[in-house]
Amino acid sequence: MSALFDRLQALFEQGHAQEFGDLMSDARFADARRTADAAVLIAVTDRADEPSVLLTQRPTTMRDHPGQVAFPGGKLEPGEDAVAAALREAHEELALDPQMVRLIGTTDRYQTGTGFDITPVLGVIPPDLPLMACEREVESWFEAPLSLLMDDRNWRRNSVFWKGAEREYLEIEHGGYRIWGVTAAICYNLSRRLAWMGAER
Secondary structure (H helix, E strand, O other), rough: OOOOHHHHHHHHHHOOOOOOOOOOOOOOOOOOOEEEEEEEEEEEOOOOOOEEEEEEOOOOOOOOOOEEEEEEEEEOOOOHHHHHHHHHHHHHHOOOOHHOOOOEOOOOOOOOOOOEEEEEEEEEEEOOOOOOOOOOOOOOOOOOOEHHHHHHHHHHHEEEEEEHHHEEEEEEEEEEEEEEHHHHHHHHHHHHHHOHHHOOO
């Protein structure tokens, strides 16, 4: 049994039993003419010294969010639910065996300003899996410490004028990667649910 899995599952259940009114969303910027259901996998690596989160960098040639750091994921195919889509996309992008993922559950949906309604799926994976990036979908991949992403004190708050209104966003630098936008917002929302740093203290 995994102590990390048990702890994350308990915090996940406790956090989702509460209501939060300050979760991030770009719903007000969404274009109703272009919407698609999508899912991402938040894969927490069960490292004894420091649990980490699996992240990818998208190629600059991609239509949506080119060059940005993202969770493995993508659009739902016909007949799929969010869990199936997240696992399939992680396998396609990184050759992550779905059987290696111990699922915890789906967390708060995030609506992007580019027309995606994203369901994040939280799970735990063993360390040092033989991952291999699909060049067409992944420029590179890396892991970031869970404690880094779950501590809101580490995030810088910025804003930009976009689509006729001021849009607030979060960002952080790690290992030469800039984590911001949708990925940062999903991390922030999950940190509110898990209260991971409060549990650490």
